Amino acid sequence: TAGITQAPTSQILAAGRSMTLRCTQDMRHNAMYWYRQDLGLGLRLIHYSNTAGTTGKGEVPDGYSVSRANTDDFPLTLASAVPSQTSVYFCASSDSGGSINEQFFGPGTRLTVL
Amino acid sequence: GQNIDQPTEMTATEGAIVQINCTYQTSGFNGLFWYQQHAGEAPTFLSYNVLDGLEEKGRFSSFLSRSKGYSYLLLKELQMKDSASYLCAVNNDYKLSFGAGTTVTVRA
Numbered sequence: 046t047a048g049i050t051q052a053p054t055s056q057i058l059a060a061g062r063s064m065t066l067r068c069t070q071d072m073r074h075n076a077m078y079w080y081r082q083d084l085g086l087g088l089r090l091i092h093y094s095n096t097a098g099t100t101g102k103g104e105v106p107d108g109y110s111v112s113r114a115n116t117d118d119f120p121l122t123l124a125s126a127v128p129s130q131t132s133v134y135f136c137a138s139s140d141s142g143g144s145i146n147e148q149f150f151g152p153g154t155r156l157t158v159l
Numbered sequence: 160g161q162n163i164d165q166p167t168e169m170t171a172t173e174g175a176i177v178q179i180n181c182t183y184q185t186s187g188f189n190g191l192f193w194y195q196q197h198a199g200e201a202p203t204f205l206s207y208n209v210l211d212g213l214e215e216k217g218r219f220s221s222f223l224s225r226s227k228g229y230s231y232l233l234l235k236e237l238q239m240k241d242s243a244s245y246l247c248a249v250n251n252d253y254k255l256s257f258g259a260g261t262t263v264t265v266r267a
């Protein structure tokens with residue numbers, strides 16, 4: 046079982062360009078999340094989806110959009126990248142019907158915006 | 160808002176015990192997670208506390224006091240592979256708010 050996969054592993058992007066970070070899970074989890082991790086700030090929630098067809102804003106949603114067309118995929122789009130979006134991005138999923146609801150994390154995408 | 164505090168760094172000797180404290184003030188509370196994150200890797204689940212008290216899992220234990228807004232992670236019989244960041248996270252309606260993490264360095 047692959048769990049959660051993210052693509053690309055890393056990317057250098059020019060400011061002003063758009064980019065979509067991909068996230069796919071094969072655990073049939075209903076909930077999915079996008080975080081960014083910056084030194085000294087920890088993981089911060091960007092957007093989340095409790096179930097296919099629904100999305101919600103997290104702590105730092107500005108400049109990002111998401112969609113959840115099906116259970117497995119949860120892409121994150123930067124419409125016009127800025128240098129402050131340089132970060133490591135983690136996708137996660139959880140089974141909100143479970144007893145603990147722990148989140149499982151993908152390997153991350155390291156994004157540099159120049 | 161969410162306020163979750165944990166020490167930035169801790170150093171300990173192989174075979175010793177280290178306790179990582181986490182205090183929180185959040186708008187809601189459904190439980191508290193501890194995750195381990197090795198450098199350059201994804202966080203992995205360690206423990207979850209929803210009720211007050213101690214949860215023990217092998218060399219790792221986690222404690223929660225909801226009335227004090229306080230938790231700790233206890234790492235016993237430290238091994239070199241335990242060198243990592245440890246993240247405290249509060250569960251609020253299935254959304255997690257994380258502390259900045261505590262980097263633990265284990266020395267021989």
